Amino acid sequence: MLIVGTDETAVEADLIGGRIGCPDCEVGLRPWGHGVEREVRLLGHIERRRLRRSMCRSCATTHVLLPEDTLLRRRDGAEVIGTALRERAEGKSHRRIASDLGRAPSTVQGWLQAFAARAVALREHFVRWAHALDPGFDRRSVGGSDFFDAVDAIGVLGIVAVRRFGPRPVWSLASFLTGGRLLYNTSWHFHPPL
Numbered sequence: 001m002l003i004v005g006t007d008e009t010a011v012e013a014d015l016i017g018g019r020i021g022c023p024d025c026e027v028g029l030r031p032w033g034h035g036v037e038r039e040v041r042l043l044g045h046i047e048r049r050r051l052r053r054s055m056c057r058s059c060a061t062t063h064v065l066l067p068e069d070t071l072l073r074r075r076d077g078a079e080v081i082g083t084a085l086r087e088r089a090e091g092k093s094h095r096r097i098a099s100d101l102g103r104a105p106s107t108v109q110g111w112l113q114a115f116a117a118r119a120v121a122l123r124e125h126f127v128r129w130a131h132a133l134d135p136g137f138d139r140r141s142v143g144g145s146d147f148f149d150a151v152d153a154i155g156v157l158g159i160v161a162v163r164r165f166g167p168r169p170v171w172s173l174a175s176f177l178t179g180g181r182l183l184y185n186t187s188w189h190f191h192p193p194l
């Protein structure tokens with residue numbers, strides 16, 4: 001699995017041109033069919049998508065290309081889940097968030113619990129990214145909880161990253177920088193920007 005941009009045409013051109021590198025050996029990937037069509041629930045609308053599959057030209061490993069506006073193994077988009085995380089950090093109950101977003105309370109609770117379980121590691125990850133993108137940037141979080149601090153670190157990173165990457169939805173960036181695993185109980189490697 002590999003996180004890619006949301007511009008399908010650009011991703012396809014990069015894939016055909018061998019400009020998307022294999023995560024294992026960095027050789028260019030090539031097209032390798034599509035996954036099954038599935039529903040992706042974004043803010044305000046639903047899309048049906050078939051994820052692009054690819055194969056490494058060297059090691060023949062297959063990789064699914066996941067657009068950065070989604071997270072690994074979640075039906076809801078990164079901005080939907082990010083909105084829930086931000087509102088929780090602001091003190092809203094999970095039931096209120098679920099009602100406002102039109103999602104089941106248990107679904108929202110699942111997102112919040114998964115994020116809370118990794119909040120300290122997530123905060124560290126995004127603070128490191130913020131410093132990597134702007135070494136002069138220094139802001140100490142003044143939050144009262146690990147959850148709040150982690151959400152705050154993502155917000156700070158979003159501000160810093162605009163200068164490097166240009167405008168980009170902050171939760172898509174958070175998905176990109178965790179390899180789609182923002183809510184996934186696994187470790188990831190920190191790669192400073194090129």
Ligand SMILES: [Zn+2]
Binds near residue numbers: 022023026027059
């Ligand atoms: Zn490879």
